[in-house]
Amino acid sequence: MHSPVQPGSMIAGLGTAVPDRILTNFDLEKMVETSDQWIRERSGIERRHILGADENNSDLAAAAAKRALDEAGLKPEDVECIVLATITQEHPFPATACLVQAKLGATHAAAFDLSAACSGFLYALQLGDSLIRSAAYRNVLVIGSEALSRVTDWQNRSTCVLFGDGAGAAVLVPSDGKRGILSTYAKSDGRLAELLWIPAGGTARPASRETVDQRLHFIQMEGREVFKHAVRTMTDAVKKAVKLARLEFTDIDWLIPHQANIRIIEAIAERVHIPRERIVVNLQEYGNTSSASIPLAMDEARRDGRIQPGHKCLLVAFGGGFTWASSVVVL
Numbered sequence: 569m570h571s572p573v574q575p576g577s578m579i580a581g582l583g584t585a586v587p588d589r590i591l592t593n594f595d596l597e598k599m600v601e602t603s604d605q606w607i608r609e610r611s612g613i614e615r616r617h618i619l620g621a622d623e624n625n626s627d628l629a630a631a632a633a634k635r636a637l638d639e640a641g642l643k644p645e646d647v648e649c650i651v652l653a654t655i656t657q658e659h660p661f662p663a664t665a666c667l668v669q670a671k672l673g674a675t676h677a678a679a680f681d682l683s684a685a686c687s688g689f690l691y692a693l694q695l696g697d698s699l700i701r702s703a704a705y706r707n708v709l710v711i712g713s714e715a716l717s718r719v720t721d722w723q724n725r726s727t728c729v730l731f732g733d734g735a736g737a738a739v740l741v742p743s744d745g746k747r748g749i750l751s752t753y754a755k756s757d758g759r760l761a762e763l764l765w766i767p768a769g770g771t772a773r774p775a776s777r778e779t780v781d782q783r784l785h786f787i788q789m790e791g792r793e794v795f796k797h798a799v800r801t802m803t804d805a806v807k808k809a810v811k812l813a814r815l816e817f818t819d820i821d822w823l824i825p826h827q828a829n830i831r832i833i834e835a836i837a838e839r840v841h842i843p844r845e846r847i848v849v850n851l852q853e854y855g856n857t858s859s860a861s862i863p864l865a866m867d868e869a870r871r872d873g874r875i876q877p878g879h880k881c882l883l884v885a886f887g888g889g890f891t892w893a894s895s896v897v898v899l
């Protein structure tokens with residue numbers, strides 16, 4: 569076995585939050601032409617958490633961040649930088665990270681959003697790790713948080729059965745030498761942007777009566793194309809992250825993939841020979857929560873005792889852009 573690379577930062581605290589309201593596949597059967605059986609067989613999803621009318625992205629993000637800060641032993645006013653990965657900003661501007669900063673009372677922080685769709689948490693982790701390594705900040709609060717239910721077309725069965733709301737946060741600080749981020753990797757291919765996107769609402773197609781009538785403010789996805797690219801690029805990304813960490817796949821304790829579709833996860837695991845019992849899957853409970861899905865899965869597996877101190881976790885994601893990213897982390 570090779571010796572691991574020297575980590576620059578580590579995750580000192582993790583926290584998550586999801587809305588109380590649950591929407592099951594059986595609820596969806598009453599909304600669109602679909603069935604619990606179709607959704608479970610094609611995606612693995614059984615239910616998802618959906619925001620109530622009086623809550624939003626920044627509420628989830630702030631709740632997750634508060635838990636992560638408590639675990640790290642930091643107060644909100646100690647936070648130096650907040651990177652919020654999201655594609656469901658509350659407003660075109662200012663950044664939702666600034667709203668989270670205000671809700672937390674993180675009065676000394678720089679705060680901004682990062683847009684990399686479902687790969688957002690891993691993009692933010694790579695950036696946060698670099699900011700600690702460069703000594704720009706002594707801590708970085710990395711958050712993946714989404715209000716996907718607000719941009720889901722609840723009349724479109726091809727997409728509305730897939731998504732859910734949620735948030736996950738990690739506090740990065742300099743590594744203690746035992747825990748740490750051993751590698752990060754990120755890539756994108758903007759030529760494929762239109763296969764997974766929200767066509768209107770930005771400066772290309774500002775909101776108008778037509779864009780609303782044509783339902784262009786909701787997520788649109790070419791599912792089969794996304795599926796193909798997701799398997800290919802995530803398989804490549806896990807190999808890159810393991811190599812950059814100077815490890816072998818047999819050294820990895822847990823694969824924690826973006827939770828979009830159980831068939832995508834199984835296809836990747838099969839290609840790199842990771843057995844099912846070493847993969848963290850919780851998409852049946854939450855659906856695809858985009859940038860929140862990896863911290864939601866990681867935190868759950870840590871809390872129920874599957875991930876133990878010192879375990880090596882291989883994280884991988886794919887999303888709109890297209891974007892993809894991976895990382896090896898020792899918690």
Ligand code: ACO
Nearest residue numbers: 602606610685686725726729791792794795828829887888
């Ligand atoms: N219920 C019942 N039938 C449905 C439903 C539904 N909810 N949705 C689609 N169908 C039908 C289709 O109309 C189609 O019918 P047809 O054969 O008569 O035309 C049939 O089921 C098969 O449709 P496909 O789209 O080919 O089904 P597929 O097996 O590809 O599964 C899915 C669809 C689940 C969307 C899959 O393609 C997928 O998971 N894609 C990747 C999604 C993903 O990973 N996204 C990640 C990024 S998300 C982000 O970045 C925000």
